[in-house]
Every structure is written in C-alpha cells, then in structure tokens.
Amino acid sequence: MLNTSDWLSPAEIRGTMGNSTTVTECVLLGLSDACELQMLIFLGFLLNHLLTLLGNLLIVIITLMDRRLHTAMYYFLHNFAILEIWFTSLIFPKMVTNILTGYKTISLASCLLQFFFYFFLGTTEFLLLAVMSFNKYVAICNLLRYATIISKRAYVHLVLCSWKAGFLLIIFPSSITFQQPFCGPNTVNHFFCDSFLLLELVRADTSLIELLGFIVANFSLLGTLSVTATCYGHILHTILHIPSPKERQKAFSTCSSHIIVLFLFYGSCILMYIQSGKCSQGEDRSKVVAPLNTVVTLMVNPFIYTLRNKQVKQGFLEKVSKLLS
Structure with missing residues (x-):
C-alpha cells in the first residue's frame, strides 16, 4: 500500500478518507514535520532507547x-527494569523506523x-512505584519489623498483585x-497511539469509554x-530526626533523587x-508533555534507582573483572 503521508497533507488525508470509511491503517504524524528536525529527533530517540535498554x-x-x-x-527493581524494557520497546522502535523510512503508517x-x-504497563508501573515507596518506608521507619512485614512471600505477592491489578484496570x-x-x-497527531487521539477515529458515542478512562x-x-506521597512524608519526617548530620545528608540525598x-x-x-474529557488543546498538550514521560524519565530511572547504588556497582564490577580474567 502506498504511503499517502508522503504526498498528501493531513487535511487532504482527512478529505480522502471521509467520515464513513473503515480505518484499517493509521498515520502517526510524529513530533514534527520539519525535515531539518527529523534527523535530530531520530538520533535523540535512538540514543535514548539504547541507553534505556x-x-x-x-x-x-x-x-x-x-x-x-x-x-x-532488588526484586522490586528487577521487575521495574523489566517493565521499562517492555515499555520502551513498545514505542521507540516503531517511531524510529517511521522517521528513518518516512513510512508513517501503522495497522489499526x-x-x-x-x-x-x-x-497496562504504565498502570503497573505506578502500582509498582507505590509498592517500592512502601518498601522504603518500612526499611527506614520500621527497620526492626522489616523482615516480618516484607517477607519473601509478601514481596513476591505484592509484585504479582501489581501486575494483575494493572491488567484488570485496563x-x-x-x-x-x-x-x-x-x-x-485515519491520522493520529502523535508519535504513538494515545487514548484520546484514538477515540477521534471512532464514529460512535464514546462517553462511556471516556468516563472509564477518567x-x-x-x-x-x-x-x-497518595500512597507514595504518604510513605515519603513519613520517610522525610524520620530522616529529619536522625541525630547524625552525615547520615541525615546521605539518606536525604538518596530520597531526593527518587522524589525528582x-x-x-x-x-x-x-x-x-487527568482531565474531564477531550479538550481543544488536549492533543497539543499530550504531544508536548509525552516525551518528558516516555523519554526523559525512562532514561534516568535506571541511573537514579539502581546504577547509583554501591551494591549494584560492586556486583557489576565483579562480574566484569571475572569476564576479563
């Protein structure tokens, strides 16, 4: 099938499709149509994808x-890393391929x-972040009871519940x-298939779907x-009452990175x-803010949560030295 986006404008594509043609393919317009920006976007997203992976x-x-x-x-972090690998592999390969080839279509x-x-992955990630915040809260605020509260059976169950709840909610x-x-x-004014933009392709009453999504x-x-904020509120309160300034600064430094x-x-x-429905500026806002969520945080999360950790760095250096020897 010919790529209509190569020789028709988005307005012309809308005109040719009409309002009654069944959509079998969508055209992802991407972040920008400017040719001079395409290579910069391609290189930036490719580098981000490789670093995240x-x-x-x-x-x-x-x-x-x-x-x-x-x-x-580290069991929580292990699952969090798997989530992010899956998440970044869901969006970036198709986007990078579209930029490189100029073929912007994707099947419905x-x-x-x-x-x-x-x-599904995004919701699971939120639930897992709440679980990780609770784990840190117990480790700092209830250290003596940590082994009892966060037993192996308990933390495995918490992770499984996060995956199940994420699936059931979506x-x-x-x-x-x-x-x-x-x-x-059939045009989607984004670099991936977002919810509100997909609903623009539906020629039926979508109020129930919008309500459920909201x-x-x-x-x-x-x-x-609210769970995460409550946990970190107690954590910061406990840190402020640590008598040693050095230990207080060390604990606050770790938590501040996570909070950012x-x-x-x-x-x-x-x-x-978080909006009551589709609005005139919703598409532009989502398109501008989405790279912050799908690009910046995905790349910095591994470095913030784990690769700054002394135990992980020590384990990594030991494995590398064994391979080299």
Missing part, C-alpha cells in the same frame, strides 16, 4: 546473577495493541474500545500518588491524562 538490562542481569541482591528491594490492530500495552475499557467502529480520518486514570495516578523522578513521572502523566 542498556541500563535496565544491566539491572536485570546483575540482580539475577548476584545472590547478595536477592532481596525485596497494531495501534490498538500499542494502546493497550502502553496503559482490560475492561480497552475491550470496549476495541469493539468500536473506527472510521475516517476513572482509571484518577485511580491509578492519584491513588498510587517521581515528580517528573507523575507530573507529566497528570498533565496528559
């Missing part, structure tokens, strides 16, 4: 191979699957979305944010999805 793969390998890291904290089935897995609104009649126009977004974002990542991650998602 490398950082998270190191986390997965090291936490599996080093028995000293077979603890609750692939677009819907990308939409489902994007929100599967119902997604299944309703999949059954909708998708008609023209409820899920509020629960998964604001619900987990959480602020970027939650802030960008709240700007994108």
